[in-house]
Amino acid sequence: MPNGAQALMKTLADAGIEVCFSNPGTSEMHFVAALDSEPRMRAVLALFEGVATGAADGYARMADKPAATLLHLGCGLGNGLANLHNARKGKVPIVNIVGDHATYHTQYDAQLQSDIETVARNVSPGFVRTSASTAELCRDTVDAIVAARGYPGQVATLILPADVSWGEGAVACPPPPAPNPAVADDAVVAAVVAAVRSGRKTALLLGGRSLREPDLLAAARIAAHSGVKLLAEVFPTRMQRGAGLPAVERVAYMAEMAGVQLAEIEELILVDAKAPVSFFAYPGKQSYLVPDGCNVQTLATPEQNTTASLEKLAAALGADKAQPQLQPARRPGLPRGKLSAAKVCRAVGQLLPENAILVDEAITSGLMLSLMTAGAPRHDLITLTGGAIGQGLPSATGAAIACPDRPVLALIGDGSSMYTIQALWTMAREQLNVTSIIFNNASYSVLNVELERVGAEEAGPKAKSQLDLRGPVLNFAQLAQGMGVHSVRVTTSEELVKAMEYAFANPGPHLIEAVVPESLNATKRKILPYLLRAMPKLPQPLANALKRKLAP
Amino acid sequence: MPNGAQALMKTLADAGIEVCFSNPGTSEMHFVAALDSEPRMRAVLALFEGVATGAADGYARMADKPAATLLHLGCGLGNGLANLHNARKGKVPIVNIVGDHATYHTQYDAQLQSDIETVARNVSPGFVRTSASTAELCRDTVDAIVAARGYPGQVATLILPADVSWGEGAVACPPPPAPNPAVADDAVVAAVVAAVRSGRKTALLLGGRSLREPDLLAAARIAAHSGVKLLAEVFPTRMQRGAGLPAVERVAYMAEMAGVQLAEIEELILVDAKAPVSFFAYPGKQSYLVPDGCNVQTLATPEQNTTASLEKLAAALGADKAQPQLQPARRPGLPRGKLSAAKVCRAVGQLLPENAILVDEAITSGLMLSLMTAGAPRHDLITLTGGAIGQGLPSATGAAIACPDRPVLALIGDGSSMYTIQALWTMAREQLNVTSIIFNNASYSVLNVELERVGAEEAGPKAKSQLDLRGPVLNFAQLAQGMGVHSVRVTTSEELVKAMEYAFANPGPHLIEAVVPESLNATKRKILPYLLRAMPKLPQPLANALKRKLAP
Structure with missing residues (x-):
C-alpha cells in the first residue's frame, strides 16, 4: 500500500x-x-x-x-x-x-x-x-x-x-467528473434581447472565460447584427486577440479614461465580468464607473457556461449567421533611433511571432501595447488580474510549461520584475522558451502618476525618493546572467530589434533589458495621441478634458 | 490641521x-x-x-x-x-x-x-x-x-x-509611557532556589531578552556559585557573545544532538524561553526534547523583566558577588587552501572586527560558526528565530541602519539568500556597512539531510533534483553587481581572506560569494569532530550513537 x-x-x-x-x-x-x-x-x-x-x-x-x-x-x-x-x-x-x-x-x-x-x-x-x-x-x-x-x-x-x-495505507481516489456549468436561462436571455432591441446604446462587457475565440466570435456576430459595443474587462485572465479575431477594446486602467469609454452606454450586459469600478479610490472621485442611468444586467455569471450563453443570445437575436467583423493583419513597422517605451511596444507589434503568448506586466511602459499589437498574428494575452505586481515573470514561466511549442514574450516593468526576479532561474533550469523584456526606466513610474492622482502633488524630496529606483540603477542583464539566462542590455531601437530577432530565432530563455529613461511628461505627451486615436468617437468636451488631464 | x-x-x-x-x-x-x-x-x-x-x-x-x-x-x-x-x-x-x-x-x-x-x-x-x-x-x-x-x-x-x-483634521497623540515589566515574585524565586540547591543537575535555559550582557553576567554568577549549566535557546533573537562575556552553549538545531545536550538535566529553569522541542517532527522520534523525569519551571516569562529576575535569583542564592567565568579571547587562525564552509567559518573567527553584528543564516554551512567565533571580539549574534528562510540579508540591512557605527557581517546560505536577494539593492542605495558572505554549495543542503531524517532515504532522481540548485549554478557576484553592490567570487581561503580584509577596511556594502562545493558526506565528516569537541561531557554510548548517525 x-x-x-x-x-x-x-x-x-x-x-x-x-x-x-x-x-x-x-x-x-x-x-x-x-x-x-x-x-x-x-x-x-x-x-x-x-x-x-x-x-x-x-x-x-x-x-x-x-x-x-x-x-x-x-x-x-x-x-x-x-x-x-x-x-x-x-x-x-x-x-x-x-x-x-x-x-x-x-x-x-x-x-x-x-x-x-x-x-x-x-x-x-x-x-x-x-x-x-x-x-x-x-x-x-x-x-x-x-x-x-x-x-x-x-x-x-x-x-x-x-x-x-x-502515513501508510492510503488509497488513491478516482478522478472526479468534469464540471457541467449551466447556460443562461430563457428569462435572462429574453431580458438581454429586450435591452439590445431597446434602441438604447448597449455594450457587452466580456470577462473571465468569455475572451476566448468561440465567445469572441459569438459576441462579434451579435455586435455585427445588433450594433452593440464590445468591451473587455480591464485586466483579462486570458484574452485571445490579433489578426483574424474580433477586436475588443479593453476598459482602461485609468478611471478618468474608463469614464470616457463608458460615458454613452445606457445598457451594460455583463458576461463573466463585474461592473467596472476604479482600481483605487481617489479623493473626490467616483469609484463606481457605470454612468448614472445605465442599466446593468448579467447574461452569464462566472458560475455559468459563457460560450453557450452567448451563442444562445446570438440565436435569440437572429445573429447566429451574421458575419463577425475581424481584425485585419497589420504591423506597425519597426521603430528607429533612441529607445523609448513606446518604441518597444512598436517593435513587439512588428515582430511578435505567430501563436505567441504575450504576458503584460509593463505597467506605464505598456500603455501603447494594445494598440501596437492589435493587428499582430493571433496571440494570447495574459494580464495582471489582481494588481499584485510580481506576476509577469512567474506567469510566463508557467505558460511556457503549459505550451512548450509556443513562444512566450513577457513585458515587465523594472519595479514589478524585482518582486519575483527569481523566476529567471527556473526559466534557465527548465530551458523555457520565454523572452522577457524589462523596461528599465529606473522608477516606480506608475506611482509618480498616482501621487498626482491622489491629490498629493506637493511631494517633497523624501516622498519622491520613494518612487525612484536610481542610486543604484538596476542592471537586469547582469541579474539574468547571474541566474543563467542569456541577456542583453539595449538602448536603441536597432539593438532591440536585433535582440528580439535573435531571441525568437533561438528558442530558450532570453532577457532583454530595454533602457527607456523617459521623463513622465514625455511619456504623457507620447501616449496622448494614441489614447485619443484609440477612442475615435470621443465627444469633444471629453477629449479636451482628457487632453488637459494628460498634458504635461 | x-x-x-x-x-x-x-x-x-x-x-x-x-x-x-x-x-x-x-x-x-x-x-x-x-x-x-x-x-x-x-x-x-x-x-x-x-x-x-x-x-x-x-x-x-x-x-x-x-x-x-x-x-x-x-x-x-x-x-x-x-x-x-x-x-x-x-x-x-x-x-x-x-x-x-x-x-x-x-x-x-x-x-x-x-x-x-x-x-x-x-x-x-x-x-x-x-x-x-x-x-x-x-x-x-x-x-x-x-x-x-x-x-x-x-x-x-x-x-x-x-x-x-x-482625511483632514487629525491631531497627533502624545507618546505612551515606557513599559514597566514585573520581576519574578518571591515564591517563584524560592522554588528555583530550591531546585538549584536540590543536588539535582540543573540548567538555566536563557532565551529572548535574557541573552544580553547584564542577564548573561547574572546567570554566569549563578553558574559560578551554584554549578548550574547555562544553555541558550536554539535560535536567539539577539545574543551577546565573544571575548569577555560569559560563554553560553546554544541548544542544537538537530533534535538528535539537542537530546544529547539535555540528557542529564533534571531541573530545567526557563528564562524568557520555551522548553525545547524539535524543529520538525520526524517519524518515530519525539518532538518534546526535555528528558523524562526532568522538572521544568519558569523563572521569568516573556512578560517579565529578565534582568531583574536573574539578579533577584542571584541574590537569593548568595551568588551576586560570585566571579562569573568569562570567555577568553581566542582566534582560530587563518584557513588555507581550497575553500570549504568550515574554512569560511574559521576565517570569520579569525577576522571578525571589534563590536560587529553577526547575522547567521548560513544553515548547514554555518555549523562550525559558533565554535569558531566563541573567542572572537565581543559581538551581537542575530539568528533565524522563526525558521522562515530569507531573513538574513534583510535583517542585516535593518541592523546596519540601527547601528551605523558597527560593521555587520551576514553569513547566508545560497538557497536562503534567494528569497530576499533584493535586499542588496537597499544596502547599495543606503550605502550600508554590510558584508554578506554567500555560501554557494549549489544545493538546499539542509534538505538533503532532512530527506534522510524523515526516513525518505530511497529518494529517486526527481526528488533529489528538488534539492539541487545546479543547472544553472547561481552567480551571486553577478547578482550583487546587478544591484550595485561591490562583489567578488572566491574559491580559495586566501582569496576569501583578502576579500574579507578589503571589505572590513572599506566600509560600505560588499558581497563575497564563497564557492564551497562540498558533498554532504564531506560536510558530515568535517563537522563531526567539532560537534563532539563542543560537547566534551558526552557519555560514550551517546557519542558512539552520534558518530554512527553522522558518519557517511
Missing part, C-alpha cells in the same frame, strides 16, 4: 494534474520523495514561492486545467500569497498544497508553527482544508480538485500535515 | 519611531507624501516587502525599539509575512502599517481588495486594527506602539485605509 504522499500523487495525476510548482521544506519531504512514484508528475522547482504560485497561475490560464503547488507551511504560503491573489481575482484554478507540521507536533508551537488556515482564507475563501488523516487524504484531494476547477475556477488550498503525508 | 498621514507620522516620531521600511503603492501615497512633513522620520525603500519587514525586524533587534513598515494592502502584507513571522517568533517589536483601499471603496471588490485582517492575524495575533477614521488614527497608532513594544515584544498591525490617511 502506498503512503499518503504517493496516493496523493496518483490521485492528482489520475485527475490530469501533471505539473507541480514547488518550493519544498522538511515537512514536504515525503511529498518530494513520492515524486518518483508517479511518472506522470513533473515537478518544477522555484527559488521563491511567489514564482511557484505565479507559475501555477500562468500554467492554468494556458492549460485550462490546474497545476499543483507545493509550499512550506505558513511562511511559504505567505511568500506565495500575492500571486495566489492574482489567481483568485482571475478565477484561475490551482490546487494549492501547503505542507504542515505533523499533527501531533503543532501543540509544541515550534519555530515554523503558525496558523496556516487563516492565511489561506485570504486567497482560498471557497476551499481550505487541513487533511486530518492518511485515510482521508485522497478524498480531500478530490474535493480540492473539484473546488479548484469548478465554475468559477478558484485556488483550493489543501494543507498536508507531514504525518498524513508519510 | 494636518491630515491623517501627517499626524500619524508625528505620533510615530514623538514615540521614538524614526525609521520606516517601505514598499508603498497607490493607497499609501498620502503616507509617502507626509514623509516630508516629519524631519525625524527616515524612509528606507525596499524593492520587495520581505526586505522591508526583515529589515524592520533586524533594526528592532539592535535598536531595542520598533521601526514602522509601510506595506501595500493584503498582497504587500503577504510578501512581508515570512519575515514578520520570524519577528513574531523572536518577540520583536514592529509597528506594521498596511495601507488599504479607502473605506468606501472596499464594497466594490476592486482588483487589490482582499481580507487584510485575516492575513495579519497570522503574525499579529495580539494586535490587528483597521483604523476607522482620521479622528481615531493617532489613538490607534499609540495603541499599536504600546502593543508592539510591550513585554513580550510583538508585531502590531495597523491597517490604514487611504481615506483615513488623506
Whole structure:
C-alpha cells in the first residue's frame, strides 16, 4: 500500500494534474520523495514561492486545467500569497498544497508553527482544508480538485500535515467528473434581447472565460447584427486577440479614461465580468464607473457556461449567421533611433511571432501595447488580474510549461520584475522558451502618476525618493546572467530589434533589458495621441478634458 | 490641521519611531507624501516587502525599539509575512502599517481588495486594527506602539485605509509611557532556589531578552556559585557573545544532538524561553526534547523583566558577588587552501572586527560558526528565530541602519539568500556597512539531510533534483553587481581572506560569494569532530550513537 504522499500523487495525476510548482521544506519531504512514484508528475522547482504560485497561475490560464503547488507551511504560503491573489481575482484554478507540521507536533508551537488556515482564507475563501488523516487524504484531494476547477475556477488550498503525508495505507481516489456549468436561462436571455432591441446604446462587457475565440466570435456576430459595443474587462485572465479575431477594446486602467469609454452606454450586459469600478479610490472621485442611468444586467455569471450563453443570445437575436467583423493583419513597422517605451511596444507589434503568448506586466511602459499589437498574428494575452505586481515573470514561466511549442514574450516593468526576479532561474533550469523584456526606466513610474492622482502633488524630496529606483540603477542583464539566462542590455531601437530577432530565432530563455529613461511628461505627451486615436468617437468636451488631464 | 498621514507620522516620531521600511503603492501615497512633513522620520525603500519587514525586524533587534513598515494592502502584507513571522517568533517589536483601499471603496471588490485582517492575524495575533477614521488614527497608532513594544515584544498591525490617511483634521497623540515589566515574585524565586540547591543537575535555559550582557553576567554568577549549566535557546533573537562575556552553549538545531545536550538535566529553569522541542517532527522520534523525569519551571516569562529576575535569583542564592567565568579571547587562525564552509567559518573567527553584528543564516554551512567565533571580539549574534528562510540579508540591512557605527557581517546560505536577494539593492542605495558572505554549495543542503531524517532515504532522481540548485549554478557576484553592490567570487581561503580584509577596511556594502562545493558526506565528516569537541561531557554510548548517525 502506498503512503499518503504517493496516493496523493496518483490521485492528482489520475485527475490530469501533471505539473507541480514547488518550493519544498522538511515537512514536504515525503511529498518530494513520492515524486518518483508517479511518472506522470513533473515537478518544477522555484527559488521563491511567489514564482511557484505565479507559475501555477500562468500554467492554468494556458492549460485550462490546474497545476499543483507545493509550499512550506505558513511562511511559504505567505511568500506565495500575492500571486495566489492574482489567481483568485482571475478565477484561475490551482490546487494549492501547503505542507504542515505533523499533527501531533503543532501543540509544541515550534519555530515554523503558525496558523496556516487563516492565511489561506485570504486567497482560498471557497476551499481550505487541513487533511486530518492518511485515510482521508485522497478524498480531500478530490474535493480540492473539484473546488479548484469548478465554475468559477478558484485556488483550493489543501494543507498536508507531514504525518498524513508519510502515513501508510492510503488509497488513491478516482478522478472526479468534469464540471457541467449551466447556460443562461430563457428569462435572462429574453431580458438581454429586450435591452439590445431597446434602441438604447448597449455594450457587452466580456470577462473571465468569455475572451476566448468561440465567445469572441459569438459576441462579434451579435455586435455585427445588433450594433452593440464590445468591451473587455480591464485586466483579462486570458484574452485571445490579433489578426483574424474580433477586436475588443479593453476598459482602461485609468478611471478618468474608463469614464470616457463608458460615458454613452445606457445598457451594460455583463458576461463573466463585474461592473467596472476604479482600481483605487481617489479623493473626490467616483469609484463606481457605470454612468448614472445605465442599466446593468448579467447574461452569464462566472458560475455559468459563457460560450453557450452567448451563442444562445446570438440565436435569440437572429445573429447566429451574421458575419463577425475581424481584425485585419497589420504591423506597425519597426521603430528607429533612441529607445523609448513606446518604441518597444512598436517593435513587439512588428515582430511578435505567430501563436505567441504575450504576458503584460509593463505597467506605464505598456500603455501603447494594445494598440501596437492589435493587428499582430493571433496571440494570447495574459494580464495582471489582481494588481499584485510580481506576476509577469512567474506567469510566463508557467505558460511556457503549459505550451512548450509556443513562444512566450513577457513585458515587465523594472519595479514589478524585482518582486519575483527569481523566476529567471527556473526559466534557465527548465530551458523555457520565454523572452522577457524589462523596461528599465529606473522608477516606480506608475506611482509618480498616482501621487498626482491622489491629490498629493506637493511631494517633497523624501516622498519622491520613494518612487525612484536610481542610486543604484538596476542592471537586469547582469541579474539574468547571474541566474543563467542569456541577456542583453539595449538602448536603441536597432539593438532591440536585433535582440528580439535573435531571441525568437533561438528558442530558450532570453532577457532583454530595454533602457527607456523617459521623463513622465514625455511619456504623457507620447501616449496622448494614441489614447485619443484609440477612442475615435470621443465627444469633444471629453477629449479636451482628457487632453488637459494628460498634458504635461 | 494636518491630515491623517501627517499626524500619524508625528505620533510615530514623538514615540521614538524614526525609521520606516517601505514598499508603498497607490493607497499609501498620502503616507509617502507626509514623509516630508516629519524631519525625524527616515524612509528606507525596499524593492520587495520581505526586505522591508526583515529589515524592520533586524533594526528592532539592535535598536531595542520598533521601526514602522509601510506595506501595500493584503498582497504587500503577504510578501512581508515570512519575515514578520520570524519577528513574531523572536518577540520583536514592529509597528506594521498596511495601507488599504479607502473605506468606501472596499464594497466594490476592486482588483487589490482582499481580507487584510485575516492575513495579519497570522503574525499579529495580539494586535490587528483597521483604523476607522482620521479622528481615531493617532489613538490607534499609540495603541499599536504600546502593543508592539510591550513585554513580550510583538508585531502590531495597523491597517490604514487611504481615506483615513488623506482625511483632514487629525491631531497627533502624545507618546505612551515606557513599559514597566514585573520581576519574578518571591515564591517563584524560592522554588528555583530550591531546585538549584536540590543536588539535582540543573540548567538555566536563557532565551529572548535574557541573552544580553547584564542577564548573561547574572546567570554566569549563578553558574559560578551554584554549578548550574547555562544553555541558550536554539535560535536567539539577539545574543551577546565573544571575548569577555560569559560563554553560553546554544541548544542544537538537530533534535538528535539537542537530546544529547539535555540528557542529564533534571531541573530545567526557563528564562524568557520555551522548553525545547524539535524543529520538525520526524517519524518515530519525539518532538518534546526535555528528558523524562526532568522538572521544568519558569523563572521569568516573556512578560517579565529578565534582568531583574536573574539578579533577584542571584541574590537569593548568595551568588551576586560570585566571579562569573568569562570567555577568553581566542582566534582560530587563518584557513588555507581550497575553500570549504568550515574554512569560511574559521576565517570569520579569525577576522571578525571589534563590536560587529553577526547575522547567521548560513544553515548547514554555518555549523562550525559558533565554535569558531566563541573567542572572537565581543559581538551581537542575530539568528533565524522563526525558521522562515530569507531573513538574513534583510535583517542585516535593518541592523546596519540601527547601528551605523558597527560593521555587520551576514553569513547566508545560497538557497536562503534567494528569497530576499533584493535586499542588496537597499544596502547599495543606503550605502550600508554590510558584508554578506554567500555560501554557494549549489544545493538546499539542509534538505538533503532532512530527506534522510524523515526516513525518505530511497529518494529517486526527481526528488533529489528538488534539492539541487545546479543547472544553472547561481552567480551571486553577478547578482550583487546587478544591484550595485561591490562583489567578488572566491574559491580559495586566501582569496576569501583578502576579500574579507578589503571589505572590513572599506566600509560600505560588499558581497563575497564563497564557492564551497562540498558533498554532504564531506560536510558530515568535517563537522563531526567539532560537534563532539563542543560537547566534551558526552557519555560514550551517546557519542558512539552520534558518530554512527553522522558518519557517511
